[in-house]
Amino acid sequence: xxxxxxxxxxxxxxxxxxxxxxxxxxxxxxxxxxxxxxxxxxxxxxxxxxxxxxxxxxxxxxxxxxxxxxxxxxxxxxxxxxxxxxxxxxxxxxxxxxxxxxxxxxxxxxxxxxxxxxxxxxxxxxxxxxxxxxxxxxxxxxxxxxxxxxxxxxxxxx
Amino acid sequence: xxxxxxxxxxxxxxxxxxxxxxxxxxxxxxxxxxxxxxxxxxxxxxxxxxxxxxxxxxxxxxxxxxxxxxxxxxxxxxxxxxxxxxxxxxxxxxxxxxxx
Numbered sequence: 001x002x003x004x005x006x007x008x009x010x011x012x013x014x015x016x017x018x019x020x021x022x023x024x025x026x027x028x029x030x031x032x033x034x035x036x037x038x039x040x041x042x043x044x045x046x047x048x049x050x051x052x053x054x055x056x057x058x059x060x061x062x063x064x065x066x067x068x069x070x071x072x073x074x075x076x077x078x079x080x081x082x083x084x085x086x087x088x089x090x091x092x093x094x095x096x097x098x099x100x101x102x103x104x105x106x107x108x109x110x111x112x113x114x115x116x117x118x119x120x121x122x123x124x125x126x127x128x129x130x131x132x133x134x135x136x137x138x139x140x141x142x143x144x145x146x147x148x149x150x151x152x153x154x155x156x157x158x
Numbered sequence: 159x160x161x162x163x164x165x166x167x168x169x170x171x172x173x174x175x176x177x178x179x180x181x182x183x184x185x186x187x188x189x190x191x192x193x194x195x196x197x198x199x200x201x202x203x204x205x206x207x208x209x210x211x212x213x214x215x216x217x218x219x220x221x222x223x224x225x226x227x228x229x230x231x232x233x234x235x236x237x238x239x240x241x242x243x244x245x246x247x248x249x250x251x252x253x254x255x256x257x258x
Contacts (some may be wrong), residue, residue, distance in 0.1 A: 008220065010224045015237050016235075018239050022239065034234040034235040034238035036230045100247055103224075123224055154201070
């Protein structure tokens with residue numbers, strides 16, 4: 001299990017040429033300016049993504065009609081250096097309120113200079129979304145569905 | 159899909175798979191490559207042959223999925239954050255969200 005847990009972590013880092021405060025602010029306050037527009041869970045594309053600035057705050061998207069869809073919850077809030085969010089969306093992009101089935105995203109912002117910031121992201125506990133995987137596998141096992149689903153995977157995996 | 163279902167029965171080599179399916183060996187290899195890229199199947203060396211099996215936990219698939227999402231997201235973040243400042247977002251909505 002330890003090995004699986006280790007495998008189920010995604011780490012990304014990026015060095016940006018802005019002060020740490022701005023890096024943090026764009027990350028949590030202007031998420032809709034960079035989040036891939038095709039990854040939304042509402043029926044309509046999102047217009048804005050909100051991270052409420054406190055522990056226990058909501059993380060959610062809102063569409064042009066004002067409909068809101070939850071993504072997760074703020075687990076740790078330490079501006080401008082750290083934010084931790086729970087992620088309740090499986091690979092099927094459906095919300096699962098069960099915290100035991102949620103993964104965790106921790107983002108650290110380190111000032112390397114007055115206008116250089118290292119942003120390190122760790123998405124751990126991905127194995128907890130295993131249910132979504134079972135659904136994917138059921139799709140793959142159903143006759144005819146495989147080709148289209150896999151074509152999507154192939155696009156995603158590349 | 160046939161390859162996926164065959165492999166559900168246990169590890170198999172390309173030759174065996176091709177022998178039981180109405181498709182050519184190169185076609186089988188190509189499908190296996192896509193399955194491997196997607197993290198659904200793993201390959202292990204057994205002597206001179208390579209055996210393919212399902213990745214039972216699917217962790218690799220999930221990981222590949224999120225890896226791709228974050229790759230895309232972080233690239234976009236880098237681009238967005240280094241752009242000149244943008245205006246206030248959605249007026250009152252934003253302020254309300256901040257104070258809540």
